[in-house]
Structure formats: structure tokens, C-alpha cells
Amino acid sequence: MSVRRTNSQKQILSLLKxxxxxxxxxxxxxxxxxxxxxxxLATVYRGLKALKLEGTIQERVSPTGESFYSxxxxxxQHHLNCVGCGRSLSLDICPIEQQLIxxxxxxxxxxxxxxxEFFGLCHACQNQQPN
Ligand SMILES: [Zn+2]
Ligand SMILES: [Zn+2]
Numbered sequence: 001m002s003v004r005r006t007n008s009q010k011q012i013l014s015l016l017k018x019x020x021x022x023x024x025x026x027x028x029x030x031x032x033x034x035x036x037x038x039x040x041l042a043t044v045y046r047g048l049k050a051l052k053l054e055g056t057i058q059e060r061v062s063p064t065g066e067s068f069y070s071x072x073x074x075x076x077q078h079h080l081n082c083v084g085c086g087r088s089l090s091l092d093i094c095p096i097e098q099q100l101i102x103x104x105x106x107x108x109x110x111x112x113x114x115x116x117e118f119f120g121l122c123h124a125c126q127n128q129q130p131n
Contacts, residue, residue: 008047022070055112084125
């Protein structure tokens with residue numbers, strides 16, 4: 001698949017590569033402006049959507065409904081999301097079995113990435129629960 005990217009998409013990608021983590025669209029927009037880029041927020045959203053469709057970046061929606069974007073990489077992370085305070089703890093391992101990946105591929109589905117999220121209460125929030 002040949003990919004032709006717009007300038008704004010290239011700028012978004014280069015920033016995401018530099019960050020090596022996830023970022024929301026608003027912060028991404030601010031960082032691009034700091035770099036002297038003159039993209040509008042709507043262009044940032046459009047660029048993120050195009051890169052997502054292309055299978056280059058992934059979107060994670062936090063418990064507070066906010067979207068975070070990051071480059072798709074082999075050493076991705078899964079999260080434990082606290083519904084109490086909205087914090088996300090990252091898991092160091094990927095529990096997805098190779099067998100499951102193969103099962104999806106057997107359906108002739110091209111997998112860009114997968115997500116696995118856990119929701120509950122963090123240690124601090126558990127202690128705040130009335131008995
Ligand atoms: Zn919490
Ligand atoms: Zn995984």
C-alpha cells in the first residue's frame with residue numbers, strides 16, 4: 001500500500017515519534033504550535049483520523065472519555081483504568097495469546113493493533129470506599 005501523506009500528517013507523525021508515548025489532540029496541537037507549525041486544531045483531528053485509518057497510530061479512550069494517540073508499536077501497553085479517579089496504570093505485559101491473533105487472521109482480517117483495558121478501582125480509591 002503506498003501512503004501519500006499531507007504535510008500536517010507528517011508533522012503529527014514526527015512529533016509522535018519524538019514523544020514515544022501517548023498524547024491527546026489538544027496537547028499535540030499545543031506542541032505543534034510551540035514548534036512553529038501553523039496547523040489548526042481541526043487539521044490536527046483530521047490528520048490523526050487519517051493516520052489511524054492508515055494503521056500508523058492508535059487511539060485510546062480514557063475513563064474520562066478523552067482520546068489519547070500514540071504510534072502503534074510492538075511494545076504497546078495495556079492499562080488498568082480507575083473509574084474513581086480516572087488514572088491509568090500501565091501493565092508491563094501483553095496477555096494476548098498468539099493463538100488469538102492467528103484466529104483473527106484466519107478471518108482474513110488485517111490487524112493493526114489490539115487493545116485490552118481493565119476497569120476498576122485503584123488502591124487509593126478502594127480505601128476511600130465506605131464499608
Ligand atoms: Zn483511583
Ligand atoms: Zn497486547
